[in-house]
Amino acid sequence: MDFWEWYDRNFLAAQEHNVSIYELEWLILRLSDLDKLDLRLRSQNITQKITPELLTNLDCLWQKRLRNRIPVQYLTGSVTWRDLELQVSPAVLIPRPETELIIDIVAENCQDEIYKNGIWVDLGTGSGAIAISLAQYFAQAQVHAVDCSEAALEIAKLNAHKNQQQIQFHHGNWFEPLANLNLETKLAGIVSNPPYIPSLEVLNLQPEVTHHEPHLALDGGDDGLDAIRELIAIAPDYLISSGFWIVELMSGQAEIVRSLLKDNGKYTNIQIHQDYSGIERFVCANKK
Ligand SMILES: C[S@@+](CC[C@H](N)C(=O)[O-])C[C@H]1O[C@@H](n2cnc3c(N)ncnc32)[C@H](O)[C@@H]1O
Numbered sequence: 001m002d003f004w005e006w007y008d009r010n011f012l013a014a015q016e017h018n019v020s021i022y023e024l025e026w027l028i029l030r031l032s033d034l035d036k037l038d039l040r041l042r043s044q045n046i047t048q049k050i051t052p053e054l055l056t057n058l059d060c061l062w063q064k065r066l067r068n069r070i071p072v073q074y075l076t077g078s079v080t081w082r083d084l085e086l087q088v089s090p091a092v093l094i095p096r097p098e099t100e101l102i103i104d105i106v107a108e109n110c111q112d113e114i115y116k117n118g119i120w121v122d123l124g125t126g127s128g129a130i131a132i133s134l135a136q137y138f139a140q141a142q143v144h145a146v147d148c149s150e151a152a153l154e155i156a157k158l159n160a161h162k163n164q165q166q167i168q169f170h171h172g173n174w175f176e177p178l179a180n181l182n183l184e185t186k187l188a189g190i191v192s193n194p195p196y197i198p199s200l201e202v203l204n205l206q207p208e209v210t211h212h213e214p215h216l217a218l219d220g221g222d223d224g225l226d227a228i229r230e231l232i233a234i235a236p237d238y239l240i241s242s243g244f245w246i247v248e249l250m251s252g253q254a255e256i257v258r259s260l261l262k263d264n265g266k267y268t269n270i271q272i273h274q275d276y277s278g279i280e281r282f283v284c285a286n287k288k
Helices: 003-016 021-031 036-040 052-068 072-076 097-109 129-137 150-162 176-181 207-212 226-238 254-264
Strands: 078-081 084-087 119-123 142-147 168-171 187-192 239-248 267-274 280-287
Touching: 003 021, 003 052, 021 036, 021 052, 021 072, 052 072, 072 078, 078 097, 084 129, 084 150, 097 129, 097 187, 097 239, 097 280, 119 129, 129 142, 129 150, 142 150, 142 176, 150 168, 168 176, 187 226, 226 239, 226 254, 254 267, 254 280
Parallel strands: 119 142, 119 187, 142 168, 187 239
Antiparallel strands: 078 084, 239 280, 267 280
16 A cells, blocks of 8 residues: 555544544654654655555554544553653553643742742643653652552552652552651652542543543542542642642533632642643642
């Protein structure tokens, strides 16, 4: 099969299946040593670089993408997030571009030494994306990461190793694994992208998400806020005075979370931050 014939056919097939043509390009670039210009300029040396075996493999993966709606990141088992190369599998949520901003917000708000040299926790670490990025940014800090999925923790450990970051991983339910570590009133910061989608909505997301991503990573209970309520209630026991608290959430939840933080009475400096699309995506605060 000729590469360009295959490419043109599948370019059209992507549009018919309502799949972004950039995903086709992404898959080709991930699996070959071509660059974007090769594709855009229809470079002649492509046919030498794409062997028949590679083309067969590309076709096999791409048909799974179109027919079974499997996300391309699960098909290749990898994703780039900030400057990290991360392994992913269906045991972990594919880290999203909008979540990248959580690190920038932390960096902007936590310039003092107490944060840079402090102890940080990423709750619900999944692939380890946030914890690894925190460890990279706060090179002097101690970073812990918690998840209740053993399979996710296995991936997160691999990713920390691959990206040469030291993180202490713990298995269990939110703060529970921290209880025996003598960390009460010792944390400089708590960061979390918890499950926040209302249970009924989880069943009606894009098929790529509903059918392939772990519901444990998505389902936040009836109103989506079960995990966030728990993080608000317990975090003050673990944070130092002025310790930083931040969560990611979905459109429509930020004002509710602001009220929950206010009503708790132990937080100050409550801020809402938007993502790249202008959605109120993060709420952060400091412990009083
Ligand atoms: C939305 S995903 C976030 C993954 C990753 N931090 C990211 O941003 O890509 C939420 C994570 O929380 C974990 N999780 C769900 N319930 C939990 C619980 N009760 N205790 C600890 N982790 C939990 C899930 O396994 C999942 O990895």
